[in-house]
Amino acid sequence: MIILKSEEIANRNLDAATLSQAKTLFETDGFLKIENLFEKELIQLLASDLMENLSIENDALTRGTRIHNRRYIVSVALKPPFNQPELYANSILLSLMKEFLGPHYILGSIGAVISLPGAPDQHIHSDYEPLFKEQPELRGVLPPYAITVGIPLIDIDLLNGPTKIWAGSHRVPSPDAKNFPRHLLCGPVGSCYFWDYRTLHAGGSNHSEQMRPLLYLAYTRRWFKDYLNPDLLLIEEEIPEEHRHLFPIQQLKYAEAETDFKAKVSALFGPA
Numbered sequence: 001m002i003i004l005k006s007e008e009i010a011n012r013n014l015d016a017a018t019l020s021q022a023k024t025l026f027e028t029d030g031f032l033k034i035e036n037l038f039e040k041e042l043i044q045l046l047a048s049d050l051m052e053n054l055s056i057e058n059d060a061l062t063r064g065t066r067i068h069n070r071r072y073i074v075s076v077a078l079k080p081p082f083n084q085p086e087l088y089a090n091s092i093l094l095s096l097m098k099e100f101l102g103p104h105y106i107l108g109s110i111g112a113v114i115s116l117p118g119a120p121d122q123h124i125h126s127d128y129e130p131l132f133k134e135q136p137e138l139r140g141v142l143p144p145y146a147i148t149v150g151i152p153l154i155d156i157d158l159l160n161g162p163t164k165i166w167a168g169s170h171r172v173p174s175p176d177a178k179n180f181p182r183h184l185l186c187g188p189v190g191s192c193y194f195w196d197y198r199t200l201h202a203g204g205s206n207h208s209e210q211m212r213p214l215l216y217l218a219y220t221r222r223w224f225k226d227y228l229n230p231d232l233l234l235i236e237e238e239i240p241e242e243h244r245h246l247f248p249i250q251q252l253k254y255a256e257a258e259t260d261f262k263a264k265v266s267a268l269f270g271p272a
């Protein structure tokens, strides 16, 4: 786990020692937790917006996709309050994504996993199948191509359902969870944890009386398209120019996409 120093938070930048520690932990374990990445007020605002429209009584969860018994994925549109760059383009988070995914990464999807009171343990899984099934040995040796960032919208603890994760399971061809140490990802509001798409994990059972919302953002190398997960990237507001590189051009509104396309062509071939 990493705890950011106050100067790192103030400068919105990791120092070299923290970056190197993050790199070692992520490469070895296939996941990393940061205890204090976001302002608590930002996360509380997101939580109240999301939870306002989701109550068990009015069954608003029917707009989500059930991924397991009493566990749902709901899509989250990039519109206020979720379109704040402090969230999706957080400079510390992006410096880590760049470190692990290379310079050309994009935001592939955003959503929330809601476990209802009484949700049992989810099945153990990784977020994608091996990229090259005909050469399974490549699974563990390739660098990461996609990362799921989980952001607790309430304090997540042992009662309401941490995400269980098996350290090092991203490094082998067909991992069996019992051969890897299991960690329980709990985290206060303001924390986040992220895992390599290959690392085995499972949502933990919810023994509390409240829903447990975990916001997630998936960052991927720009050539990767996730065909297996039931989520979306809904962009409902214009994205500031400095952050458009995070989005696949086809998903930007047409006028923006055209400007972006022209800028990219002229960067490659010179002005028209």
Ligand SMILES: O=C(O)CCC(=O)C(=O)O
Pocket (backbone or CB within 6 Å): 067, 071, 113, 115, 122, 161, 162, 163, 164, 201, 202, 203, 204, 214
């Ligand atoms: O609910 C969680 O903590 C994790 C959910 C998850 O891993 C998934 O839906 O793929």
